[in-house]
Amino acid sequence: MSKSHLYGLLLSILMVIAPHADHLPPWVSALCIVLLVWRSYLAWSGNPLPKRWLLMVITLTSLSGILIDFHTLFGREVGVTLLMLLATLKLMELRTARDAMALIFLSCFILITNFLYSQSLLTALYMLATLLVIVTSWVHLHAPGIAVKPRLRVAAVLLLQAIPLTLILFILFPRVPGPLWGLPQDAFARSGLDDTMSPGSVGRLALSDAVAFRVSYQGKPPQRAQMYWRGPVLWDFDGHTWTPGRATQGIAPQFSATGLTTEYSVTLEPHNKHWLFALDVPDSISVPARLTDDFQILSREPVNERLRYEARSHLTFHANLQESQAQLQRALQLPQTLNPRARQLAASWRADDDHAVVRRALGYFNQQNFYYTLEPPPLGRNSMDDFLFDTRQGFCEHYAASFVFLMRAAHIPARVVTGYQGGEYNAYGNYYIVRQSDAHAWAEVWLTGQGWVRVDPTAVIAPERVERGLSAALTDSAALPFMSRNPPLWLRDLRLNWDALANQWNQRVLGYDSERQFAYLSRFGLESVSLQVIYMTAGLGLVIALFALYMLRHLFKREQDKTQAAWLKLCRKLARSGLPRAPHEGPWDYATRVAIARPALADAIQDLAARYVALRYGAIQNERAQSEFIRRATKFGRSKNK
Numbered sequence: 001m002s003k004s005h006l007y008g009l010l011l012s013i014l015m016v017i018a019p020h021a022d023h024l025p026p027w028v029s030a031l032c033i034v035l036l037v038w039r040s041y042l043a044w045s046g047n048p049l050p051k052r053w054l055l056m057v058i059t060l061t062s063l064s065g066i067l068i069d070f071h072t073l074f075g076r077e078v079g080v081t082l083l084m085l086l087a088t089l090k091l092m093e094l095r096t097a098r099d100a101m102a103l104i105f106l107s108c109f110i111l112i113t114n115f116l117y118s119q120s121l122l123t124a125l126y127m128l129a130t131l132l133v134i135v136t137s138w139v140h141l142h143a144p145g146i147a148v149k150p151r152l153r154v155a156a157v158l159l160l161q162a163i164p165l166t167l168i169l170f171i172l173f174p175r176v177p178g179p180l181w182g183l184p185q186d187a188f189a190r191s192g193l194d195d196t197m198s199p200g201s202v203g204r205l206a207l208s209d210a211v212a213f214r215v216s217y218q219g220k221p222p223q224r225a226q227m228y229w230r231g232p233v234l235w236d237f238d239g240h241t242w243t244p245g246r247a248t249q250g251i252a253p254q255f256s257a258t259g260l261t262t263e264y265s266v267t268l269e270p271h272n273k274h275w276l277f278a279l280d281v282p283d284s285i286s287v288p289a290r291l292t293d294d295f296q297i298l299s300r301e302p303v304n305e306r307l308r309y310e311a312r313s314h315l316t317f318h319a320n321l322q323e324s325q326a327q328l329q330r331a332l333q334l335p336q337t338l339n340p341r342a343r344q345l346a347a348s349w350r351a352d353d354d355h356a357v358v359r360r361a362l363g364y365f366n367q368q369n370f371y372y373t374l375e376p377p378p379l380g381r382n383s384m385d386d387f388l389f390d391t392r393q394g395f396c397e398h399y400a401a402s403f404v405f406l407m408r409a410a411h412i413p414a415r416v417v418t419g420y421q422g423g424e425y426n427a428y429g430n431y432y433i434v435r436q437s438d439a440h441a442w443a444e445v446w447l448t449g450q451g452w453v454r455v456d457p458t459a460v461i462a463p464e465r466v467e468r469g470l471s472a473a474l475t476d477s478a479a480l481p482f483m484s485r486n487p488p489l490w491l492r493d494l495r496l497n498w499d500a501l502a503n504q505w506n507q508r509v510l511g512y513d514s515e516r517q518f519a520y521l522s523r524f525g526l527e528s529v530s531l532q533v534i535y536m537t538a539g540l541g542l543v544i545a546l547f548a549l550y551m552l553r554h555l556f557k558r559e560q561d562k563t564q565a566a567w568l569k570l571c572r573k574l575a576r577s578g579l580p581r582a583p584h585e586g587p588w589d590y591a592t593r594v595a596i597a598r599p600a601l602a603d604a605i606q607d608l609a610a611r612y613v614a615l616r617y618g619a620i621q622n623e624r625a626q627s628e629f630i631r632r633a634t635k636f637g638r639s640k641n642k
Helices: 003-022 026-045 052-070 076-091 097-116 121-142 148-172 201-205 325-330 340-347 354-367 383-391 396-409 463-467 489-510 514-522 531-551 562-576 587-597 599-617 623-641
Strands: 211-218 228-234 255-257 261-268 282-285 289-291 297-299 307-314 317-319 414-421 424-426 431-435 439-447 451-455
Touching (some): 003 026, 003 076, 003 097, 003 121, 026 052, 026 076, 076 097, 097 121, 201 396, 201 439, 228 439, 261 489, 340 396, 354 439, 383 396, 396 414, 396 439, 424 489, 562 587, 562 599, 562 623, 587 599, 599 623
Parallel strands (some): 317 451
Antiparallel strands (some): 211 431, 228 414, 255 317, 261 307, 282 307, 414 439, 424 431
16 A cells, blocks of 8 residues: 555544544543554554554553543443544554555544534534545545546545435435434533522633524514523522522412513523523513523423524513512521621611612612622622622622622512623624623512512623623723624624524524424425325335336446457456466467467467457457457357367
8 A cells, every 4th residue: 555545544534533632531632643643654664564462452451541531331432432543543454455445434434423522514614624535535545546636626526426415315314303413411512501600600601702592583673781681590598609499389470561572583502401591571482491480481301402492572571560478588588697797788778668779779889889890809708798898899790699688688579680691793694692701690679569670780880791791891801702802893704704604504404403394395385294204205215216226227337348258258268278368468468478378279369369459459340340350259269168
C-alpha cells in the first residue's frame, strides 16, 4: 500500500475521532494521537509494523482502562470509545487493501456517532467534509494512479449523485417519535435554570451565551419590558437557598385578562427538566403539559430533545384573586432567628397598607446606593442583613430574594419567580433569541383585589437590564462572553445570520417529525396517510426497486465482444493444457511462447493471434472476418483436444 493512500486513511481517522475528544477520557484521546503519530512515522521511515503481541498488550490494557473509567463495557460512551481505539489500532496492522476497506467502513460508522452528541448545522457540515475525505481515500484505493485533484472531484461527484436518494429517504422514511440517536435518558442537554436559587446561581448563567430558546411572534411582538418568561417558582427559604418546597393544596390556577394577548411559538433547547417557558401568564399550549397553581407549565416528560410548541399569553391580568389560605401562609414563612435588621426594617413599614409597603421597599432600593454587579462580595449567615445594609452589591437573585424577604417580614405574601427576561431580535429570521445570559429572577406579591402581582426590584436598580439587556446594565461587562459585550456591528450581523441559518436547520431538518411529515405529504392529497401506510409504502417501494433492478440488469452490462470471448475461451483451453497466459502478455507474446513450447501448434496459434489483433485493434471490422476467426478458434480447440 502506497504512503499517499496511508496518509489519506490517517487523515480520515483523525477527522473522525477529533470531535469526540471533549467528551471522552483524556487518556483515550492521547492514546489515539500517539498511535496515529506512530503509524505516520512507520510509513515515513519504512520500519516494520509492530508485532501482534505488542498490539494485543495495548488492546488489553486499553480495555482495562475503559472498564476502570466506565465500570462497564456497554453503553454509548463505551461503544464510541472502543470504536475509536479499534480504528487506530487497526492502522497498526494495515497491510492489504482488505484492511483499508475495513478501516473506511469503520470510519463511516464512527462518523455517524457524532450525531449522538450534537446534531447542529456546524456538526453536519464538518461530517460532510469528513465524508468527502473518506470517499476520496476509497477512490484512491481503487484507482491509485489518479492525482489528488481528480480524486477529490470524483469523490465530490459521488456525493452529489447521492443527494436525490438522500432527499427521497429524508422525506418519505417513516419518522418515529422520540430521540433518533438514543434513549431519552441518554439525550444530550445543555445546562440552564435550576429549581433552586442561592446567591450567584443566576449570575453564573449570565456568563453563558448559549441559546435557551427561540421565539417567533404572530403579529406585533410585545415590548421588551413585558417579556418575562416564567420558569420555576420558589417558595421556601432556609436562610441561604430558595427552593420550590413541598406544595400545599391550593386553588386551581385562575386569572382574568385585562389587556394585551399575544400568540407565539417557542423552540426550546433541551435542558433535562420538566418546565416549559411562556410569557406571563399563559392560558394555552400546544404540547401535553399542565399548568400548576402557581402558573408554571410542566411537561409530562423531561425536555431531553429540542421541543417546539405554540402558546398564548395574557400580558396584563389578575391571577388567583381568591388564593387559598394555605398558599398565603406558605408565602409568609421565614426562618425565625435570621436577619434581625431586615425584619426590623420591614416592621417599620407595617403601618402602611400593602401597596405602600411595596412602594417603600422599592424606594429603599432606589435611594440607598445599591449596585448591580455580576461579582458581588460574599454574604454571611445573615445574608439578607449583609446585602441590605452592608454590601449593597448584587445581581438579580439578590434583589428578588431580599425583596421577597422584606415583604414576608411585613406580612405580605410573596414568592420568587425565576426564568428569563427579554431576548435578542434577529431580523434575518424574524424571531427572538433568548440566551442563558437572559436568565432572571423577580418577585410576586399577593395584594387584595389584584391577586399575584409581578414586582421586579432589578428594574428599579438597573432599568437598562429590563429595557435593553444585561450588557447595558453593567458598568463593567468584562466578565460577560465576548459576543454579549456589544461586539462590532459586522460581527453581530454575522452571528445573527449564522443563527438564522442554524434555526432553519433546526426547524426544517431536525424538526421534521412525524407530524410535519404527515402535513407535508397531505399537500399531495395524502391527508389520511398513517404511519403504517408509510411503512407499507416504503417496503413495497423497496421490493419494486429491487425487482426492477433484477429485470433490467442486462442494461447495466456491457455488450459482450464475441471476438474477445472466443480468444479468452481459447486461452482458457491452453491454460488447462499447461500453457496459461500471464496477465501482462499480449496476443503476440502469448502466441510466440505457445509456438515455442508446442511447435506443432505454431502456425495455427500465430494465425489466430494475427486475426485477433486485426479484429480488435486493426482496420478489419466485418462480420465475415469475425465469423472466420471464431470458427478457426473453435476448431483449434477441438483439434487440440483430439
